[in-house]
Every structure is written in structure tokens, then in C-alpha cells.
Amino acid sequence: MKKILPVLALFISAFSLAQTPCVNGVAGGYPCDGIDFLSRLSLNDLGASSGNDSWGWTDPQDGKEYAIMGLSNGAAFVDISDPVNPVYLGKLPTHTDSSTWRDIKVYNNYAFVVSEASGHGMQVFDLTRLRSVANPPATFSEDAYYGGFGHCHNIVINEETGYAYAVGTSSFGGGPHFVNIQDPLNPVAAGGFSGDNYCHDAQVVMYDGPDADYAGREILFGSNEDRVSIVDVTDKANPQGISNGFYGSVEYTHQGWLTEDKRYFIIGDELDESSFGFNTRTIIFDVSDLDNPFVHFEYEGDTEAIDHNGYVVGNDFYLSSYRAGLRIIDISDIENGNMSETKYFDTYPNNDSANFDGAWSVYPYFASGNIVISDIDRGLFIVRDHLLGLNDNSVSNFAIAPNPAKNFVTISSKAEPISQVEIFNVLGQKVMDQNFEASLSENINISNLQAGMYVMKINAATTKRLLID
Known part of the structure; x- marks a missing residue:
């Protein structure tokens, strides 16, 4: 474990540390560096055979935090306001069949759930129901349903506009399928875009980046199997492809996220490690000119593990890296082509090889500093940055x-x-x-x-x- 500067040590000593701090490279039996272990709910606890995606919701009424985890047979809801003693509140069962793939996003206190299960469509669940679960775990029912598509790989939501973008469906050639969710209980089809290959995942933003030509436009950044696809989706009836970004040794362009200044798009290729023998490779695109994206540089990590989902918070890139678990990478000097891993928590201690086990996704956006990791094999983990491993027993107050x-x-x-x-x-x-x-x-x-x-x-x-x- 890296040494902590004296001023940092003084900072930490001023507060109580988390339940199981990372000491000498281990927390709760899991390899770590700078990340403390708070708790875990196993797949058995959650009544499922495998795990997949994760997201989160903070109740605006009282600040309580909830983790949402995709499972083989549904979506689980967990009260993590006491992160050391999480409460499994219940599950929204799959709409049709079980599936390896399930994805969840949140808008306006509702969860929107999709799956690769045949005929699944989009489930809508009112998250405020979690405030009063009498005898957990409960079996929940969906509050609304959208059947404009069947199977779906992923769902993206732009919370600023109230539109969902279902990707990887059988509609629009696998391109984004637009749904107006401004009234969450009455989702309405709003068109789609079929002009640029199958879309596996995406991020959609109201653009306020460096390219003045697109200021105030709603822009989709898609990870489309062999390319980055940039699309103007402001006019849902007439979306316009802007450009493509390509890179070398492409195998499967999986998922990406913008830096907060929207100058760079950080993507992962899910199959390049196993196909080409790279260590965990991340490709950084310069998208400061949306008409001409290009590879700024590539970053390789310290392990052979396959990268999956990554998200940006300030100057940190939180990467779920399958068998290598959660990796936190400093991107403060990304402009000069420099990135460096600063912390990690490995949910799959066996090894870091290029296989499909371990950490599927991570949710790093809770105000408390709690971080959720959803693991395919071991369930739901709650961890926290060592520097923020503070006693927060009254988080809901x-x-x-x-x-x-x-x-x-x-x-x-x-x-x-x-x-x-x-x-x-x-x-x-x-x-x-x-x-x-x-x-x-x-x-x-x-x-x-x-x-x-x-x-x-x-x-x-x-x-x-x-x-x-």
C-alpha cells in the first residue's frame, strides 16, 4: 500500500475509518490499494445466479442512498444509507425470462430496466416505494411498461431532457431507439437513429464543450462495435450523424464516457485484451472538434484483465475491470497524454487474467463517497475511497x-x-x-x-x- 502523506494521515485520523480499512494491500480478504471495504451482499443473499449492471438513486426527500443491481432474474434494490449494514429491500422480477444482461438507469425518481431477455421491453419502477418496505425483501411489480422494443442491451438516459435511448434492440438496426420519459409512467416512442451500425452503449449530453458549432445541442456519443459514433439527436424526428472515430487493433468498441470538460471521450474495447494480448487498454479520443474526432493516446494498465464499464468523476476515471475489479485512474493530466492508476479494489482475488468474471460495473456518484461495484460472481460490494472512509452513521439526516x-x-x-x-x-x-x-x-x-x-x-x-x- 502506498504511503500516506503526513497531512493526509492527520486528515484521516480526525474521523473514524470505515468498517474494514485497506491495510497492507488487503481489506476484508480482497486485494486493495486506497479503497476500504464496507460490506457485500452475495448472489445468494440476492436470490440470483449471476450479477451484471448497477446504478444508484439518492432520495431527494431525505438524502438516503440506494444501490440498484441487475441480476440474472431481475433488478435488486438495496438501502445503503448505512453502508456497513445494507438492507436488501426487494427485487423487481424480469418481465419475461432470465438473462445474463440487464441494465438500469434512473430519471426523476424512477428506475428504467431493460434486458436482453426475449420480449422484455422496458420496465418502469417508482423508486419512492422504497421509502416504506414493510417486510423486506419484497417482490415488486413494475409501475409502467414500454413494449416498443423487445430485447435491449442497454439503456441511456439524458436527465436534462427526459429522453431515454435504448441501444442494441431489434429496432433501428440496433441503433438508438428514442423514448420520451418526461412523464415516467407514460413512456412514448420518439423515433430512432439507424444510420451508423449497431450501438452497444452510449452517453447523451446537452453539449457545452469546446466545439461552438454544437453548443446547446443534444449529442449522443455511441460505442458502436468498431467505432465511436457521434450523432446530433436534438431533433428526434431528424437525427443527424456528425462523425465517426476509429482506432487501431479494434475488436469490440464497448463503452465510453466523456471527461467533464467534454474534450475527451474515454472508451474501452472489450475484446482487445484477449485477442491481441494487451494489458487493460483504454483509448482516449480527442473530441474537441465533433466533426473530426481522433485518437489522442492509448493507456495500458498493470494487469491483463478485460475492461468493461468506466465513468468519470472530476479527475478520476472509475473502471470496472472484470477480474481486476475496480480500478481508479487519475486523468488530471490527460491533455498531455498521461494517466495513472492510483487506487483499486479487486472483487475477484483469484487472478487478473483476461476472462469474463468479476466486476461488471461501478457506480461512483453518491454524495457520501460510497462506491457500488456489481460483481458477476460475488454480488454487490460497497466500498469507499480510503481518504473518504469517514464515519457517516447519520447519512440519512x-x-x-x-x-x-x-x-x-x-x-x-x-x-x-x-x-x-x-x-x-x-x-x-x-x-x-x-x-x-x-x-x-x-x-x-x-x-x-x-x-x-x-x-x-x-x-x-x-x-x-x-x-x-
Whole structure:
């Protein structure tokens, strides 16, 4: 395990560590570096034979956090507000048959679930039902259903516009199938795009990146088997292909995610490690000119494992890397062609070979700093960055919004009055300390703080992660 700088050690000592800290390269029997182990629910606990995708939901009413995990036979919902003692609340069974593939995304307090199972379509589940589960685990029913397609490999949602993009269906040649979900209980078909090969996965954003030609447009970045596909989907009735990005030694362009400045698109090829013998390879595209994407550089990790799903939070790239587990890669110097692994938690201790076992996906967007890993063989893991391994037993008492924030952030409480708020940077330095007259809501000016990750401590007890854009 890497040595911790003295100032970091002081920072950590100020708080209680997580349940099983990463010490000498091990946490809870799993290899690690800088990531603490909080808890695990096995496949047996979840009543399934295999696991797949994962996502998360934070209840805006009380700030409680919930993990959602795709399983062979449905989607599981887990209360992780106490991450050391997660509560399996229940399962939404598959709409038709069991399947190796299931995918979930969230919009406006609803979960949208698709699967490769024949005739499955899209299930809609009201997540607010999780607030009052009397005798968990419950067997849930779907609240709405969309049958405009049958099997589906993946679902993408642009939360800013209220549109879902189902990819890998039998419609539109496997290209994105548009669904208006602005009224979640009444999904409406909205067209599709068939102009550029089968789409395996995608990210859709309201574009505010460096290419002024597309400012304010809704842009889809697709991982389309042998290429990156960039499509303007603003006009659902007339989507326009913009460009393709190609790279060498292509085997299966699987999934990608934009950096937060939208200058780079980081993708993984799912079969290149086994076909060409690379160590875990990540391809970084420069997409600053959407009409002319090109390979900026390639990064190879330290193991032979196959990469699967990756997501960006600030200057970190969270990569689920099958048999190598979760890998966190520093992308702060991506402009100069430099990336480096800084932390990991290996959910598959046996080996790091190029096979399809271990970590399928990761969800790193909880404000608490809790990270969810869904493992094909071992179920649901909850882990946390060692530097954020803080005692957060009252995580449900306070809600923070927005998060990420820019100039102001509001802290609200349903019961416990807010008397003090402290903010620390990642070096453990206190950058803000404010006292209040014990109110239930406070609006805090953070405009003087630089963009990055911080830890907010409320009433000298509860800790939250705060991201500043």
C-alpha cells in the first residue's frame, strides 16, 4: 500500500475509518490499494445466479442512498444509507425470462430496466416505494411498461431532457431507439437513429464543450462495435450523424464516457485484451472538434484483465475491470497524454487474467463517497475511497443539493438542526467553517472554492462528499 502523506494521515485520523480499512494491500480478504471495504451482499443473499449492471438513486426527500443491481432474474434494490449494514429491500422480477444482461438507469425518481431477455421491453419502477418496505425483501411489480422494443442491451438516459435511448434492440438496426420519459409512467416512442451500425452503449449530453458549432445541442456519443459514433439527436424526428472515430487493433468498441470538460471521450474495447494480448487498454479520443474526432493516446494498465464499464468523476476515471475489479485512474493530466492508476479494489482475488468474471460495473456518484461495484460472481460490494472512509452513521439526516455544485449549495435536514458546517479539501485542510442558529436549511456560498472534491462535515459528526464544478 502506498504511503500516506503526513497531512493526509492527520486528515484521516480526525474521523473514524470505515468498517474494514485497506491495510497492507488487503481489506476484508480482497486485494486493495486506497479503497476500504464496507460490506457485500452475495448472489445468494440476492436470490440470483449471476450479477451484471448497477446504478444508484439518492432520495431527494431525505438524502438516503440506494444501490440498484441487475441480476440474472431481475433488478435488486438495496438501502445503503448505512453502508456497513445494507438492507436488501426487494427485487423487481424480469418481465419475461432470465438473462445474463440487464441494465438500469434512473430519471426523476424512477428506475428504467431493460434486458436482453426475449420480449422484455422496458420496465418502469417508482423508486419512492422504497421509502416504506414493510417486510423486506419484497417482490415488486413494475409501475409502467414500454413494449416498443423487445430485447435491449442497454439503456441511456439524458436527465436534462427526459429522453431515454435504448441501444442494441431489434429496432433501428440496433441503433438508438428514442423514448420520451418526461412523464415516467407514460413512456412514448420518439423515433430512432439507424444510420451508423449497431450501438452497444452510449452517453447523451446537452453539449457545452469546446466545439461552438454544437453548443446547446443534444449529442449522443455511441460505442458502436468498431467505432465511436457521434450523432446530433436534438431533433428526434431528424437525427443527424456528425462523425465517426476509429482506432487501431479494434475488436469490440464497448463503452465510453466523456471527461467533464467534454474534450475527451474515454472508451474501452472489450475484446482487445484477449485477442491481441494487451494489458487493460483504454483509448482516449480527442473530441474537441465533433466533426473530426481522433485518437489522442492509448493507456495500458498493470494487469491483463478485460475492461468493461468506466465513468468519470472530476479527475478520476472509475473502471470496472472484470477480474481486476475496480480500478481508479487519475486523468488530471490527460491533455498531455498521461494517466495513472492510483487506487483499486479487486472483487475477484483469484487472478487478473483476461476472462469474463468479476466486476461488471461501478457506480461512483453518491454524495457520501460510497462506491457500488456489481460483481458477476460475488454480488454487490460497497466500498469507499480510503481518504473518504469517514464515519457517516447519520447519512440519512441531511440532504445536499445540488451536488455537484457551482456557486451555492443547500443543506437541508428533516429533523436535526444544522449548527455547524466545515469543508475540507482532499489534503485534509479546512477551507470553510461556518456556524448557524440551528436551522433546518442553510444555503452556503462556495463560489470562492476551486473546482474539485471536498468533504463536508455537518454538526461535527456527519460527513458528505461535495463536488464543485
